[in-house]
Amino acid sequence: MTMDSLLQQLQTYVIPTPGRAPIAFVRGEGMKLWDVEGRCYTDFLAGIAVCGLGHCHPKVVEAIQKQAATLMHTSNLYIIPPQMELAERLAGTCDLKRSFFANSGAEANEAAIKIARKYGRTHGGESKTRIIAAHNSFHGRTTGALAATGQPKYQSAFEPLIPGFTFVDYADAAAVARAMDDTVCAVLVEPIQGESGVRVPPDGYLTELRKLCDRYDALLMLDEVQTGLGRTGYWYGYMHDGAIPDVMTLAKSLGGGFPIGAALVNDRANVLVAGDHASTFGGNHLACAAANAALQAIAEEGMVENSRQVGAYALEQFRGLAAKHGQIRDVRGRGLMLGIEVSDESAQDLNKGLFARGYIANAIGTAVLRILPPLTVNREDVDGFVSALDDCLSAPR
Numbered sequence: 001m002t003m004d005s006l007l008q009q010l011q012t013y014v015i016p017t018p019g020r021a022p023i024a025f026v027r028g029e030g031m032k033l034w035d036v037e038g039r040c041y042t043d044f045l046a047g048i049a050v051c052g053l054g055h056c057h058p059k060v061v062e063a064i065q066k067q068a069a070t071l072m073h074t075s076n077l078y079i080i081p082p083q084m085e086l087a088e089r090l091a092g093t094c095d096l097k098r099s100f101f102a103n104s105g106a107e108a109n110e111a112a113i114k115i116a117r118k119y120g121r122t123h124g125g126e127s128k129t130r131i132i133a134a135h136n137s138f139h140g141r142t143t144g145a146l147a148a149t150g151q152p153k154y155q156s157a158f159e160p161l162i163p164g165f166t167f168v169d170y171a172d173a174a175a176v177a178r179a180m181d182d183t184v185c186a187v188l189v190e191p192i193q194g195e196s197g198v199r200v201p202p203d204g205y206l207t208e209l210r211k212l213c214d215r216y217d218a219l220l221m222l223d224e225v226q227t228g229l230g231r232t233g234y235w236y237g238y239m240h241d242g243a244i245p246d247v248m249t250l251a252k253s254l255g256g257g258f259p260i261g262a263a264l265v266n267d268r269a270n271v272l273v274a275g276d277h278a279s280t281f282g283g284n285h286l287a288c289a290a291a292n293a294a295l296q297a298i299a300e301e302g303m304v305e306n307s308r309q310v311g312a313y314a315l316e317q318f319r320g321l322a323a324k325h326g327q328i329r330d331v332r333g334r335g336l337m338l339g340i341e342v343s344d345e346s347a348q349d350l351n352k353g354l355f356a357r358g359y360i361a362n363a364i365g366t367a368v369l370r371i372l373p374p375l376t377v378n379r380e381d382v383d384g385f386v387s388a389l390d391d392c393l394s395a396p397r
């Protein structure tokens, strides 16, 4: 296997979406990744927030190996013991009690959309099926989740999308209030918008949405696919505001690197009954064994606390860089979900510069550098990253 042979296979046999960098990683351990040519990198992206425990966490690896050799899949026609354990574990981490398991974030959101529509129809008839979502949101690429994604650049080629979504400005509770009426069955937002540039809403935003949902008998649905499971310094993004949602979706780091998604509901949103919804692979033995081990490791190893503390340290260091480099317009985020906005369209160049210095991050467009390290990152790792970024910011363009 060489880079040339991989590029040849990519160009010949793989549908060219998404766009990819010509880089192939072949091994990972903790914060480290190695590429096909043997070069080592420090990972501040964690597979876009999937490898929250770092790469190949030994407890997750052991659980997968053991479960793979015991029983991988039987279908949801039967009780799946690791799924029962996972549902109980998840209930212990948040204010919602019941879970439906899927395989990805988009699929978790599909479940949420169906829950919203069924809730609305039950409570207000056919007219109560409208869902309010936010401009610049990201909820996934399947057609339902895409219909909820307020970004025409992802939607327009695939229209007509499923109807019934109203988009309002993010982080603006008054805009939701103006769009609200009795035809709304749910409000769906991310606690922090990730894919559109780490947009943090003002304090109290979710609390206001909670009140509006209560007033109009609508569900508050939070997409915590990216913000969930310790990423923002609390178990869930909603815990910053203390506004408890009716529905919450998870995926990304839930399986410690293994694909699994979930939609969680409280009693009010527990509307699906046998036959309403299903997923062949969703919550099978193997995926749930991985997720049980991941949740256990997050709790036992204090990763949520580490995310809060090291995240605050990183934010402070980035603010130090902003004071030194005029091209930094804004530094923002919570926990280990961080963004640095630049005013000179240099985000892609900075990302390439970091890569040349052995660090993996992510550029969103030309304006924002996104930083999502494993929750195990320490201050020395952050210092190394900050010093590499300082170097990139000082380099002539």
Ligand SMILES: Cc1ncc(COP(=O)(O)O)c(C=O)c1O
Pocket: 103, 104, 105, 106, 107, 109, 138, 139, 140, 141, 190, 194, 195, 223, 224, 225, 226, 227, 251, 252
């Ligand atoms: C907030 C949010 N929701 C949903 C998704 C879609 O998840 P998936 O790619 O697993 O379908 C993403 C992916 O980036 C996301 O960030």
